[in-house]
Amino acid sequence: MAKTLFDKVWDSHVVKSLEGGQDVLYIDRHLIHEVTSPQAFAELEKRGLPLFRKDQMVATPDHNVPTKDQHLPIQEALSRQQVDKLIENCEKHNVELYGLGHPFQGIVHVIGPELGITQPGRTMVCGDSHTSTHGAFGAIAFGIGTSQVAQVMATQCLLQSKPKTMRIIIDGELKKGVLAKDIILYIISKLTAAGGTGYFIEYAGSAIRSLSMEARMTICNMSIEMGARGGMIAPDQITYDYIKGREFAPQGEKFEEAVAYWETLKTDEGATFDQEYVFPAQDIEAMITYGTNPGMGIKLNGNIPGLIEASNKESFSKSLKYMGFEPGESLLGKPIDYVFIGSCTNSRIEDLRIVADYVRGKKKALNVNAMIVPGSKQVEKQAKAEGIDKVLEEAGFELREPGCSACLGMNEDKVPAGAYCVSTSNRNFEGRQGPGARTLLASPLVAAVTAIEGKIVDINEYLN
Template sequence: MTLFEKIWDKHVVKTIDGGPSVFYIDTHFIHEVTSPQAFNGLNARGIKVFRPKQVVATADHNVPTLNQHLPIKEELSRLQVEALKKNCAEHGIELYGLGHPYQGIVHVIGPELGFTQPGMTMVCGDSHTSTHGAFGSIAFGIGTSEVEMVLATQCLMQSKPKLMRINVEGTLNEGVVSKDIVLYILSKISASGATGYAVEFAGSAIRALSMEARMTICNMSIEMGARCGMIAPDETTFEYVKGRKFAPQGKEWEEKLAYWKTLYTDKDAKFDAEVNIDAADIEPMITYGTNPGMGVGVTGHVPALNEIDEKEKPSFQKAIGYMGLEAGANIKGTKVDYVFIGSCTNSRIEDLRMVASFVKGKHKAKDVEVWIVPGSKQVEKQAIEEGIDKIFEEAGFMLRQPGCSACLGMNEDKIPAGKYCISTSNRNFEGRQGPNARTFLASPLTAALAAITGEVGDIREELKFKSQN
């Protein structure tokens, strides 16, 4: 059996002939955007939340990242956050809201608090729930009507997806990190290349990654069209989970650990599709278009028209027109106006450490605005304790407060129309970071370099210069 099948079979309550399965959900994450309508549905039917102890709530999408002690300025955002407070109080759900030491982006706090564990099924009304699959769990986003279904029954109706394995073998080159791996995969298979599949990421390059790096990869599996992304748990996983606030303790830990060690794909297991990647082929990546699959190495160029399939030309031309780029143009040297380092993809402590280690002793370009947004209060606290905030301050950056921030134009942190932002987030859709904002997706290292130089560059050149001096 594959890793996916082992977990799937354990959670199927009932299979309907010729139809979907009744699928049990271990942990349900909720936030302020997709939960209000679901609670309204429950209230209209006079139904209480079935298992409130298995629901984890936080406020993240609509929260400001400055002056969180003050009332939220944007009315819709304020109403959604207030609705979440009210609904959690009425239904007995623990809420990690503004002011709580555990508040943060839902896909950051789940793992850091120990809610996310191998072998689990996890859902949230948020597409990037796939992040939690880095622990060897089945985790996926759901719609608002499904949020209501899980709140009411702790189950969902689900059809089993096809299975794909993406193997990344070998050693990464200097300056290449997990975000580059996933952007490279996307550039090869496209933003629809894994549609209908549950994807397992495997291979020596994946096994060599830290848990936080693995989360970055699984976070963006949804950008390939995948139902979910997974990585088999191993000693790196177990060490990360051990001792966290809501992780198993004592005898329960030993029992869980014994089960977790059975969660791997058997050698004779079959996948519907396999993709093989050589880690040595990956260079620092950046997107040029309006979906995450439109990416190239930073030394590459926007494709020329003769490199694009005839049927893809209209959408390609629309995308580069929106981005204000020319077909065939080099990406390197493109000026940027904003740098955003944050989101559920790259806002963990390792990301902030990576950026701080590079920018220490440097200062940002004068015409670039830099937003550093930690993924949680715990990440913020750790960054302050380690003096990372001071390094950022000296570089002309500002460590803001936790939230989804400029990943999406749903709060106060929007990129102005026509401006270029190099972002560590997961989506570069038209208007994603604000009406008519233009987004380049990249790794924290590539974003940090742009903050210092004011343009897209190759981090490897900087690292080579540093090693020579």
């Protein structure tokens, strides 16, 4: 029987199928951070349960950490408490922790792939919705709640209902200046922020196969923003080349054996999906969001939809009021106060290189506060080795230390109320980057151009 990539990985991890349709699913790797793990550790201690397989856990602080002076004590009380609790729990239970100052510390969804922990065919979970990032390697990866974090700690398994499957095919050659972020924002704008609800999505087609691993991670990362359980891309030579030689990747003969298995992880010809969409790559252009969910996106040179086009007029009007925009308006020429380049969506070395390549020899606009936050200590180290830090500094950008930073208002890096921020992060909800902050999601290239020009422009006019 022909199987999808998702079916192959899921079925190979089912410990037991129960009456009523749920499966006991074995979990290969469990990533934890400081926000959703304290309650889970407390639950285990309350019930007198040990960690079942601590060697399959990795911890790092990322959400709450400051991105300046990480060698000093954390000033914000709640952030300090949560990070200290993670350290205490990991020491008590002997869990591998990459804490502040460790060369492997960083955003949990950045360090997993760059360390070779993320591999094709694995099941991976974390108490964080953007765990879907790891699906770029042909893994089943999804976010879980705190009670489920405790469940995995105690049993290395989860009770799950098998999601439906969807395939999204992007065929053809992408236009100049169109990045992975534009692809996923385009898809979500077409399917809406609820269009993937109940599905695990496989991305396929020649345009997807042409992408780097960093770009594939960006796409899978934002699968959750259309309501999907997760996203996947079949592994190929680009995947194997990325993994080879990394810290926790198989070595020597074991790597060749692993590749032989990974080669089987592709959707069989004739396999069926519950839903399928096809989009031509040529239709995709540089994108930006205008509202308060990631589905409210338009082409940079497009116009905000009119009120008559909105399916929920009340919600649409509320969103535009919060953002200070009008139906039918163009965003071109709109002054911007902040540019944030970072988050588990776009903080990898490739993203920083894209920004550096554009801003080299230029200066940011005086009205823009431009902040770049690498996704990990390894990304930061690489950026300095390549001289990217100097390029950014000369252009007036501030390169911070690793963390989730201004993706979410859970640390010191917040956008002030009423200010507009072009952000490479994944969510533009009300108050996501700070109370009253107004977020416009875009690619690292769009963010870089915006920082230099001080306003939203059609990047096509600037790329040559």
